[in-house]
Amino acid sequence: GQSLEQPSEVTAVEGAIVQINCTYQTSGFYGLSWYQQHDGGAPTFLSYNALDGLEETGRFSSFLSRSDSYGYLLLQELQMKDSASYFCAVRFTSGGYQKVTFGTGTKLQVIP
Amino acid sequence: DTGVSQNPRHKITKRGQNVTFRCDPISEHNRLYWYRQTLGQGPEFLTYFQNEAQLEKSRLLSDRFSAERPKGSFSTLEIQRTEQGDSAMYLCASSFGQGVDNEQYFGPGTRLTVT
Numbered sequence: 001g002q003s004l005e006q007p008s009e010v011t012a013v014e015g016a017i018v019q020i021n022c023t024y025q026t027s028g029f030y031g032l033s034w035y036q037q038h039d040g041g042a043p044t045f046l047s048y049n050a051l052d053g054l055e056e057t058g059r060f061s062s063f064l065s066r067s068d069s070y071g072y073l074l075l076q077e078l079q080m081k082d083s084a085s086y087f088c089a090v091r092f093t094s095g096g097y098q099k100v101t102f103g104t105g106t107k108l109q110v111i112p
Numbered sequence: 113d114t115g116v117s118q119n120p121r122h123k124i125t126k127r128g129q130n131v132t133f134r135c136d137p138i139s140e141h142n143r144l145y146w147y148r149q150t151l152g153q154g155p156e157f158l159t160y161f162q163n164e165a166q167l168e169k170s171r172l173l174s175d176r177f178s179a180e181r182p183k184g185s186f187s188t189l190e191i192q193r194t195e196q197g198d199s200a201m202y203l204c205a206s207s208f209g210q211g212v213d214n215e216q217y218f219g220p221g222t223r224l225t226v227t
Contacts, residue, residue, distance in 0.1 A: 033215075042203065042218035043155065087154045097168045100145075100216075102154030 002026040004103035022088035030091040116219035137206030
């Protein structure tokens with residue numbers, strides 16, 4: 001089966017940098033995605049890593065180490081609107097089909 | 113394009129009743145996914161379609177659940193003989209891809225409450 005672990009809650013100060021870690025166990029691994037979800041809203045895609053290294057998109061960066069089965073999401077210059085839940089999701093193949101499993105999410109609270 | 117839409121947004125039903133939800137994906141997207149999400153949890157995969165073919169169905173999906181995507185456009189998710197444990201947010205997502213796709217666009221969800 002698949003399993004993902006990420007911290008349940010993180011608190012950070014406005015303007016600071018925060019890193020949300022995700023470790024996973026799965027066979028047939030393809031890549032790791034990150035999604036943001038505000039309370040009452042739908043998940044929205046942030047980033048995807050299929051290869052080792054860092055992907056940067058504005059204030060958000062995502063990192064993957066396939067050998068360590070580990071990734072993280074880095075949020076810089078935190079803003080109050082970044083308060084949300086962040087989910088890592090592994091994409092893998094099983095039985096010839098692509099599948100995806102989401103983690104349980106990290107609730108980020110940005111404080112003034 | 114207005115994105116992925118889902119109807120209804122909220123549904124309250126009594127235990128034992130049948131319910132049906134609809135998802136309209138982004139028009140050019142060939143893949144459509146259904147997820148279930150409960151409070152404090154991530155989306156749980158239920159099933160997905162590539163065009164009109166249902167390619168995968170989670171073991172979470174009991175035989176009370178059925179999904180269709182006629183003509184490869186909109187999709188419906190039906191739950192028969194609802195139980196209180198079915199209360200959740202049901203999310204639909206769509207994407208475009210022939211191989212490995214990485215970005216899914218989610219709809220606003222249908223919140224189901226079974227009383």
